[in-house]
Amino acid sequence: MDTDWEDSDPEDLDEAYESYEAVASRHPLLDADIQEVRTFSDSAVSVREFSSIDGVSVSLNIYASLKESVAQAWRVNPSEVIVVCLYFSLSQYLDGPAPSVKVYQPSNEFFGIGHQLQSILGLYISEEWKHISNEKLVQKKERLSWCSASSLTAARPNGLQQRAVKIRAISPAMKQNNLIGCTTAITVEHPEEEHLTYTPSGKTEASAQQCGFLMQIIRYTEQRILTLNEHCVVCDEKHLFQNACMLKPAVCTRELCVYSFYNLGVMKGATEDVATGAEIVDLLVAMCRAALLSSRRAIIFNPYPSVVDPHNCKVLAFSPNNKNYDKLQEVLANVLMVTRMPQGSYEAMKQQMDVVDPLAHPLLQWIVDSNRSYIVKLPQHKQLKFMDTPHQFLLISSSPSKEASFTDAKKIHGSTFAFHGSHIENWHSILRHGLLNASGTKFQLHGAAYGHGIYLSPMSSISFGYSGQYKISSKDGATKHQKQPESGRFLKSTNLSCIALCEVITSTELQKHHQIWKNPTPDHVCTRFLFVYENGRVGSFNINTQDRRIEKEILQVIAANPHC
Known part of the structure; x- marks a missing residue:
């Protein structure tokens, strides 16, 4: 191998070697932050160094804690990590240029939320980079470490004496995770001690600023994953809905966001x-x-x-x-x-x-993309036989936070099942806005005899009436399964009716007026199934969800469909 090193002065070689070492070695704070993540989980980070160009690729491996229905709706593989790949200066770290960001799942070609997460993290890092540096972060961690060990166990208000606490300084760019069921922090103001944070369990919550920068990215990503459906997939502004956030992420109505959504393929x-x-x-x-x-x-x-x-x-x-x-x-x-x-x-x-x-x-694309509910055709062996239609769908429209709130209420009050009938013309809006408390609003079609609320019934006959269809095909009102068409699309008729089977919290707010129920709290009503009927036919009028046999079959089908 040809080289000029043999003819070089030894002192020049030493100088060149020292210069190379200065470029090739990791910045000590970067090394400490990587070790911190590995302490949290050895598999949570992988590193590739490019010493000759003073670069390092840091891949943070994050598992999304999503229900199976949410993961399916968002096209996330729940068994595979979400990789956040950051490219830093190897020797300068936080004092170098802001890192580039790439978000993906290794084997998930249709990872729809990847672009949204990548955009969110890019914005977060660009904002953080204006206020962060190696020196500032070291000083912050040293000061926090000193404060944690100091005499912060003095008397606290509200009976919080003798409790060691740590200062919390959450970045203004960090959006709050409002998924109910996660650890909630209580912040107590003290001018001389900034913010003191306590958790309901009495344990102190570690501050994002007490962690290294890589751990901050992991925590921020975990928080934002749970609230992606609440923000526009392009501009990340919070959606404004009359009722509540829906399940699937969506673009807002701003024209620039719409252009980006369709022309740049933001959500595939x-x-x-x-x-x-x-x-x-x-x-x-x-x-x-x-x-x-x-x-x-x-x-x-609407929309x-x-x-x-x-x-x-x-x-x-x-x-x-x-x-x-x-x-x-x-x-x-x-x-x-x-x-x-x-x-x-x-x-x-x-x-x-x-x-x-x-x-x-383009219109067909919009119809598909604007649907914010998760709909899956149920295979025949997992259908509710008493509904007498082959067109049965799992229908999950509630956001993760609403489902979590519903689960908490269910543990306290219990739940039952009831039908909700609405004319086919209303379902375009329902799938995108949820079941609304339409009483007294321009959306109200029928009367509100028992006041404001979402109206339901345990009896199929009543909900079929509200669906706008009354025709039946047998003496007892039952329609036998129709043979599926051998070719073409499955819906041949334009004369359709739909009713939903909902799960409802049985708290005192659920008012029962004979076979008509009313619940004024939208968070206490969640859709579970949708049934579609063609050519004016409907199913049996005699189904009562309070019948133990019927309830047992519903629970069996839910157990057989893990997306529920």
């Missing part, structure tokens, strides 16, 4: 939904059509589409600020025409739509 997955979930897509399109054709469309067709013009990506072909129902109805008719043809691949269907109407496929 609609293609897979359209390609593999044909029955779900049929149902969403049918609900959209019913709302659009309703005489009440100005009220119930109105935000669709980018395929010929000009800077213009919205459909916008909530300029509603054109006639044009929308025309394009939707073309969507229906293509989706009812015998289908091959998804790309073939898209090409057909582009030929028939360039706006048809």
Whole structure:
């Protein structure tokens, strides 16, 4: 091997070696932060050094603590880590340039929330980088360490004497995790001691600022994962909903966010939904059509589409600020025409739509993407037989925080099941906003004889009445399973009815007026199943959810469907 080192002066070689060492070695604070994460979990971090270019890639491996239904709805593989990959200066660490961020799951091609998390962490780090440095972080940790060991066990207000505490300094950029059921911190103000934090269990909560920067990233990521559905996937501003946050993450109505959402592919997955979930897509399109054709469309067709013009990506072909129902109805008719043809691949269907109407496929994408509920077709062996329809779906629309609140209330008060019937035209909005307390509002269609609240019934006959369908096909009102069509889409009829089976908290707030129930608290009502009927037919009118046999079958089906 050719080299000039043999002819070099030994002192020059020593100087060159020392210079290389200065670049190649990790900054001591970076090394300490990596060790801190490894102390937390040896598998939580992996490191690759690029000494020759003064770089280091740090991969933080984070498990998302999500219910299975949430993980499925968000396209997260719950058994695989979420990798947050950061690229720092090896020798400068926090004094170097702000790190680049990449978020992914190694084997998850449709990791829909990855772009949203990557954007959130990029913003968080850029804000932190204005106020952080190696020296400041070391000084902060030394000061906090000194304070923790000092005489902070003096008398505290409210009977908190003789309790060792630590100072908490949460970054302004950090958004609060409001998933009920997680550890909640109580903050007591003391001007001379900044903030003192106690947990309900009496144990002190470790501050993010007491940790190294890498541990801060892990904690912030864990917190934000639980609240992704509460914020726009592009701008990260909090959604404003009349009722409550829904399950699936979504884009807000700001035009710039809509452009980014569709043109930059912020959330991927609609293609897979359209390609593999044909029955779900049929149902969403049918609900959209019913709302659009309703005489009440100005009220119930909500949200109105935000669709980018395929010929000009800077213009919205459909916008909530300029509603054109006639044009929308025309394009939707073309969507229906293509989706009812015998289908091959998804790309073939898209090409057909582009030929028939360039706006048809973008509108179909919007219909799929704007759905904020998690809907899964139940296989026949996991269906509720007494509902007499093959079109049965798991329907989870509540946010993680609402489900957690519901679980807490259920432990105290218990729960039962009841039906909720609503006309097909209302379901376009229900899947995107949840079951609303519509009493006394413009959304109210029927009377509110017993006051404000969500109306339910343990009797199928009453809910079928509210669904807008009354026809039956046998003496006892039962409709036998219809044979599935051999080709094409599963919904051949435009005459559809839907009723939901909900789980409701049996607290004193649940008011029972014979077979009509009312609950004024939306958080105490969660959808579990949706049943669809075609051609004006409905199921048995004699189903009573309070019948022990019926309740037993419901619980068995829920147990067989872990997404519940």
